[in-house]
Ligand SMILES: [Zn+2]
């Protein structure tokens with residue numbers, strides 16, 4: 491049992507409150523991580539607001555980075571003192587985990603959104619009552635997190651000079667956007683890529699599109715500052731949201747789009763991107779729409795052109811392989827995600843959320859210790 495401080499979420503209509511609690515020692519297969527940094531991702535807001543239902547009160551946070559403080563029995567991949575990035579959790583035994591596709595784990599909800607370990611136990615013993623844990627197998631808005639050996643990725647020695655607090659977002663938002671381009675859609679050099687929404691996920695897709703050699707790379711967003719950053723990161727064209735996207739696409743890529751990547755979940759934009767696909771084109775989707783929203787697509791247009799619509803989670807990342815690859819791109823200057831980041835003190839968590847929600851900051855990161 492270790493005394494910790496955790497930012498507790500009581501629901502959509504109150505601020506996070508930093509409270510004292512105690513966290514278990516690691517059980518078999520688990521690791522106790524002293525959290526150094528924790529990124530804020532859209533799914534934290536969705537869970538706070540119960541769009542993603544999680545039990546309350548809960549400690550959110552799923553882009554943690556930190557240092558291993560203790561390991562449970564049977565843990566062999568990491569040891570105390572190792573710097574790690576925390577990522578989503580998965581069972582390791584279902585058909586998709588066996589296929590190295592852990593983002594589609596059959597037990598994903600149980601491992602990431604149930605508010606505790608799969609057996610129902612919690613990480614925290616708080617004097618004030620039950621606090622739920624294990625959000626994305628980590629709950630990293632706290633000074634310490636209990637994760638499993640399976641959902642931590644060791645920071646390679648080559649990245650020892652990179653500030654550890656910056657690396658947490660590789661565990662969710664950054665691998666989602668980059669993985670969608672490099673893994674899910676497997677974007678090819680010289681082909682047209684449209685990215686709708688230039689937040690952390692969309693801009694990661696722009697950087698990855700440049701790595702893949704996509705051309706043109708067209709970014710769409712409502713905010714001029716994000717479009718300017720998209721150009722700096724590799725977009726060859728930008729289109730202001732609300733303008734005539736179709737006219738812009740007709741001019742930029744008259745043959746149609748080979749790839750369209752939507753981060754907004756807005757049906758009208760997805761349908762427009764689909765209508766502008768070249769034969770064999772792919773639309774990749776990561777946006778969280780209203781649960782009742784439907785897409786309207788023409789069957790002949792989908793079938794006849796050999797087109798594909800692809801739902802994507804976590805960029806189809808196998809994190810222990812893909813996150814070290816992204817770190818190598820970062821070190822080589824090809825994935826400069828630090829340009830998306832602004833850091834906040836742990837105690838400023840409510841200000842950090844507000845900055846992320848207003849659009850002022852693309853990727854807020856809490857410096858926890
Ligand atoms: Zn699984």
Ligand SMILES: [Zn+2]
Nearest residue numbers: 531533662663
């Ligand atoms: Zn996330």
